[in-house]
Amino acid sequence: MNICLNKFNDDAFMDYYAIYLEEHGEESVFPAQLREKMARHAIDPEHSIIRGIWQTDTGDVLGYCEVNNVDEPEWEIGIYILERHRFQGVGKVAVPLFLDELSAMRRHSFVAKILPDNLASRRLFEGLGAKQMGTELLTSVISDESIESGGLELVRMMMHGRVAG
Secondary structure (H helix, E strand, C coil): CCEEEEECCHHHHHHHHHHHHHHHCCCCCCCHHHHHHHHHHHCCCCCEEEEEEEECCCCCEEEEEEEECCCCCCEEEEEEECHHHCCCCHHHHHHHHHHHHHHHCCCCEEEEEECCCCHHHHHHHHHCCCEEEEEEEECCCCCCHHHHCCCEEEEEEEEECCCCC
């Protein structure tokens, strides 16, 4: 699979925004203008590092890799693949490329917080050397029954560097 990672600049914002809407749902309690503002905030390099995953042969955007909490000691790594491109090996190729870029920034330790039933993501990170370190509850300002009734559980995985291969 021939892919490359690139920043989402202003010209590519709509590519990111399409992924953002798929990930967060086109239907939202937030008005469209606020959703767009939230998406622009998400790709602001002061808050996160996000790289779009593009298929080099076609120029199609497949998803993105991200690191959140760049102003904190513990960086949270994640990946989102558009539904139509899942289970095709995109993450297995993209995440190591992203880890190489982060390594060049002298970052080698990350946490991934994954929903327990997201087995594909858990297997992807385990295959790259991540180890489960327990679970934690998602705390948020979002009004949601699962949060109000005690929280949404996430599997906490730690990874250090990257496994060659």
